[in-house]
Amino acid sequence: MKRMATIDTSPHTILAFCSPLYEDVALNELGTLLGARVLRKLSAGVFLLTVSHSPLDIQQRMLATPAVFTRQLLVDVETLPRSGLPAEDARAVLARPGVGSTPDVLVSDLAGRHPHDVVSLKQELTTASTPPTVRLDNGAEVEDEARLPFAVVVGEGHIYVGRVVAGAGLPHAPAWPAGRPDFPFDPELVSRSALKLLEALQLFDVNIGPAARALDLGAAPGGWSQVLAARGIEVTAVDPGLLDPRVASRPNVSVYAGTAQSFLRQTDERFDLIVNDMRLDSRESARILVDAVNVLRPQGVAIITLKLPEHAPTAILRQALEVLRRGFPVLQARCLYFNRNEVTVLARR
Template sequence: MSNPLPPDTHTWLGSADPDFLDLAIREIEAADPEAAVQRLKEAPGLVWVCSQRSFADLAEAWQADPPIFLRHICPIHQERRLAEGSLVELRLDGEMLAAIDPALSFSVQTRLFGERNLKPFQVNETLAEQVIAAVGSPLEVKDPQQVISVVILAQPMGIRAWLGLSLAAQNLSNWAGGIHRFRRDPEQISRSEFKLLEAIQVFQIPLVPGGQALDLGAAPGGWSRILRLYGQQVTAVDPGDLDERLSQDPGIRHHCLSAQAYLARGPGRFHLILNDMRMDGPASAHLMVAFAPHLEPQGRAVMTLKLPHQHRLRVLRQSLEILGSAFPLVRARHLFHNRSEVTLYLQQGIPAPQSAVSTT
């Protein structure tokens, strides 16, 4: 029998990109209008929340219908005051240890704000060793089933630490704070490659072995390179040149055209269409709708939607409304590797969740 989690809590921490924190708070308030939300100025992008709905209730709702801008949540089951640099005071107590399921893998995820005498890996290692010795749960850092979240915040009045235990699926992301890290590949062409890698993981995009993929606005070729790593046959469309390292790859066909000119030629059909072009949001949405007939049944698309600093929600709503005419499924997330944009996952043949068009 699985051990129960600690008594459900109504206090928790939410994380978002600091530039999009206002929109993340709107998502929290839309889910629970009575929630008390406190910005933590020492920790940009982090909010402390006391909600009327329990953490488990909100987590279940957001699992089914994920928010766009709120990137990560974790419960607060205990709060500690720490002496500077002390690891001893961070040992888990009996109640927390008793709640850890020995049959499920676990990870310790630590975030530090303002504290320079500690490193996250030190806290992770100390608490992981305690769990393994006391409970016997298997440690799995990258894809755990349960997570011990630790947030340490240095404030003028002293150092505070919040600890919580949750199932990884409840946290919206398996990564601490929703911060996805990828090892830099020596063959990397552009930083934008990380955006596609993260999108594939977050949206769990199935890629057809040997599938046909269309990369619109491909230059200099970062997304095309990633597609090839996943075994896709790539049609790259861009009037600009691709990185010379891709020129010898027979799995990449480069059409030196604009996306609009390529569309006028009557392209074939694809399992996946990508669009990372720097276009106005509604214009980019109209372009994707125009390419939708060239997707195979159940075909998928990934695009980044550029959001101006002003009128972000208006542009997002307009673009999603346009896309909805061709793609019944539209999911949007502000990923860690996004900047002033969101990444959209589009699919044909499946009804869209309500949040995909409401956007708070």
């Protein structure tokens, strides 16, 4: 098979996807974690970078210190010119050793979407590869470089082929193309915020059984309570604002119409999970969560979104994490795909 010319072909080229709101912070972070330097910006929140570490070394570094502001990372990235003909592009992609025989190839555009041309390329790859099949997503656990799944990312004039570092450092995270969760549209969700919790539960691999009790601080209009209640969890929803009646009327949701502070002063209940999406300064919100530690059962889990300013968010984030650590070991922090000016944190009592 004739191999097409490649550009930037180097085991030291990586492709990083981050929030367009926090590009500078994400690039600084990758500079600190990996010594990465920018080669080119490909799109909002999408960068080609160069590093001096090997792909395996990068994977180990990211697992040791997961990135907060990077949503997905591809290593060992090869840049191929795009011909515009799906069959020809597929041939060029399949010339990369291993791509055609792996079961786990993600195919998307730079935004993690699957427009017509991406679907055509994926079809060509599927037809041309040897079984097992090429898939758009996977949940593979990664142990070594050879098992890192391939990703094919279709840009304007180029196609990028690389290997996915699991969840940019979160070992059980699904390898969503470009870090964009592929949740099906659900018209029943009462708020977009619900998607943040769905994403956090999957990325952080949180499994709370249906017999559990959850406290939702800052619950209105009720997206997070809805997600938890749908899993059979008993939810106490706390907010001075109104909950959507579709959530408030559920038999396993009880509503406290007041602030988190006043609820915590009077409750003697105990919970397996506390979630906190309160629209407050992140340090104040973290303080309230630390005050709630006594109503969390041992081994109980807390998930909190820390609201950050657009400029220089890291100082505020550091302060909020310091406050949280007074109450809990902080396990993970990540600017999720569905987070805007915020970071979601997982802590455990």
